[in-house]
Amino acid sequence: MSTPASEPGTVRLTVGQALVRFLAHQHTERDDVTQRLFAGAFGIFGHGNVAGVGQGLLQAHAEAEAAGVPAGEAGPDELPYYLARNEQGMVHAAVGYARTRDRLQTFACTASIGPGSTNMITGAALATIDHIPVLLLPSDVFATRVPDPVLQQLEHPGGPDVTVNDAFRPVSRYFDRIWRPEQLLTSAPAAMRVLTDPAETGAVTIALPQDVQAEAFDWPVEFFRDRVWHVARPVPEPAALERAAAVIRSAERPLVVAGGGVVYSAASQALRDFAAATGIPVADTQAGKGAIAWDHPQAVGGVGATGAASANALAATADVVIGVGTRWTDFTTASHTAFRNPDVRFVNLNVAAFDAAKHAGEMVVADAREGLRALTQALSGYSTSEEYRAEAAQEVADWQEVTDRCYHLGHGPLPAQTEIFGALNELMDDEDILINAAGSMPGDLQALWRARTPAQYHLEYGYSCMGYEIPAAMGAKLAAPDREVVAIVGDGTYQMLPQELATIVSERIKVIVVLLQNHGFASIGALSESHGSQRFGTRYRMRNPETGLLDGDSVPLDLVRNAESFGLEVLVAKGVEDFKDAYRTAAAGDGPVLIHVETDLYGPNPPGSAWWDVPVSGVSTLDSTRGARAEYDRSRAPQRPYL
Template identity: 60%
Template structure:
């Protein structure tokens, strides 16, 4: 067996450049590039190796310079999600603050079941120079470093203390990244001395390796049980989750819905699984859902969850499905999710499972009256959307009007990105998706600051699509630096910055629990009251975006916003459109509940009233046994 002498950093770069994924006969590079910020933990190892790689072949493992470690993970998640989890990016950092900055992004990736490879530097494996700069000294063990904070938020975690350990660890990392049921953040912690250490590697380690992403089929007995439940249903409802889109199963979902007449509600991750105007579509479901989907959910006797993890927003904190004898059929590639709600688990790929269900249910349909009821409810909701999009609120527009203008500007294929604040809830219930990849809202972790970084990753993954990033002032202030990266790389984004001078979502939530919007506005401290209720802060975020290299357009009305969005679409550079809205102008109600505890004892009357309402709703929660 011949050997190649390389450092650990050089070997890892060469290995990653030769990893491919394959599904349905289509092969593509698994690791499409590497984001990084170099420091003393990785500059001499991975940094040196990436430089050699770029000089040898710039396309081998392209390097992208980021401005924030958390943001590079968000960008990688956006990229991987756009590529249906068949490709992702790696992220390398130094030890210390750089590595710990990855934690938020890693949690987001794992919660959302999105693959991303993290390669943080680590302290010296030899320990000869301990304690080194940025080392966490743990009196219990010298083996602990700050990278151990990534263990609970990673689906696979390993520390490479010897060069030869890289071989099994790298193979295990690729296995997890390409496993639809187990994927998430994968961390290989790399001690800085080991990264630079040389080793004689077997040439086979660098051979082109293809990781097959399969489509598991349902177990026959489980399929029998699921079919029996569905055939016995009178008011079944499909709950389409992100797994439908990641499995590229939207056509199979449409065929199944058309063959059976079962209406389809959508989770945040599953929105777009059916086009908004499909006869079977009843839109978003749950706490941020439509009244159409939620009305059907309350009376459903069988809920068919496809590729969903049943978050509390989806189930309205387990209060939504009210039928006394409601049962669940859960088609999911992950057994963990298939078993939720005490459901009849159908562990399979969404496309393969839907094909099997369609075949076995041939000739069976819901009653025409039920199908018509679903269409009538959906039609009524579209009238609600029209009213919200055309609210005509003054003097400042309502946020729903901004969303309507963005929805229109996105057309048939534009991708709209959002993550946190009040916009995800309003987008989920209002946005009219025309394409499975058009709606990109991160609501598993609902991470403020995700939006702009993710927009960068999405545009890198789909350069032929218009990418519109919707971000509130709160999220913008948390993480906007990747505007610089987008400008540097010539990646054109349209960023719509909605300024409402505070935390609109939490302000509304605070009011609902009797906390009276405490500390949710961006204001001066009032010397008379001692509270943050003075004048609005004179912050100019549009000017800030211009200083980062973006072109800026300001709009003071919805008509001006539409004009600015049209100009931004024709632009070749990242363009930010700035508009102010009224934070008190809310959207239509979903008529569903979300469990947020309210203080049981309070001096404030609004809090006491909110507690009464909370206790009224609390008994509606169920275990679904």
């Protein structure tokens, strides 16, 4: 049904139509499983894309419908379309989907020119930092420049080829702007290569001038053939494997730190086999939690600034640390204070050489699954001592007692959020998905959550982006429709990005949102207090005319009615037992539900066992700040580079 082509072997389509068709024919393959790369497209239309990519999405659907494709199924040239409510939110939804599908499938995101497109930049940064593939299609100025400056165009005096979309460059793994239709022939396949490369993947941005989107061109039919991008599993170089094995064999107190790469490469069984064969204890990062079940004999819990005392005690004396699929963020290393053995050495198994080289580690550049299998063989006959295993087991047992206390505090009159987490941990099934990203919750969850599978724990802590949770839950549920998806948000996060609740309702997507309302920013409030700033600006209060500060009455914010206005069912829970009943009701239903429960702004939270570097003012007239500075100087004394 396309416009007749002017040349044999070509088809005449606009750039928008051609891009939609091209994307519909891209596939990934790993371990003999082939699937579409793009499950669909999220979009918000405005001038710039409504008559370009938007028209292409509509036309592809109309052609599928005319060909008799059943409703609810995608035609061979079609990308199913989902109307989002916020451009940043739709990128988070695409990330949530891609992460749940182990980075083998994702969404495209289209936005209008100007603010619609730049709203996606935060989502792009998150995807790139977390190594999650998303395709962003921001609309751009006129390539012809005839109507310049077009509505919402930034005129840059340094050159007319600079637009606001250049801001995507530093937060994208691949960026191009399609000034001419034929440029898409080389740019689109290059973009697919990056999206499907485990070491390079992240946000991929193809900026589309609005006149070019609607421009017709004679496309070679070969451009639209089915393409399969084989997701590689690189194996270790033998010499690198031998060097790494030699370092590990020399260790008396080795420790594995499992990161997100273990989960994305489906290497959990290989990790469990490695740990069982060697007796080496395994700690995990936020992205790696669940890669080894919490009750595995070698599992010792989360490590780092928000980790468990069990893992941090072993980290402090480890002589060899084996990082698998981790990029060693400051939270994982406790700002370079976690690993205190003066002779500590690192072995880094990572698909990306950039991360494998960190901390002067012995580099093993390989897929996590294949690397762990090879290391297990190379270490045949090696095992940690019975004394070291017993020490690790005792540390874990001690921490589990702490966890049990945090889960069952009996705190009142308002419950601590750790009690709600404990209830959820007991109620959720092994394959259900817990989603969170920011505030004090990730710290409590890394320290306390007993993850039983790699699928259960979905924490976005690379960018720790407030507002991620609700849209990501939507994406995760689209990716895993048969599993419960639970997004935990605080009232601060909820106020930042609740708009995709409207999309969730309109698409009839069953997610459970747990909203913990404590009338402030618990995490930053506690951080402020501990750093001498007295929780300034961290509580939701009215302006007090007597003091001039935000320390008056509580803000009359009704989040229950707000959530109801989106069309959700809202259940109000009073305390832990009431919350459990509400969750069971939500899980038994077939529609989206928000559970509202008030919790104590002041915790209590789990006992800390590590440090995070947040500088304190060097001079101050405040006693609280001067005291905090003195403590800061003491705490950073063990900080050092790993060379």
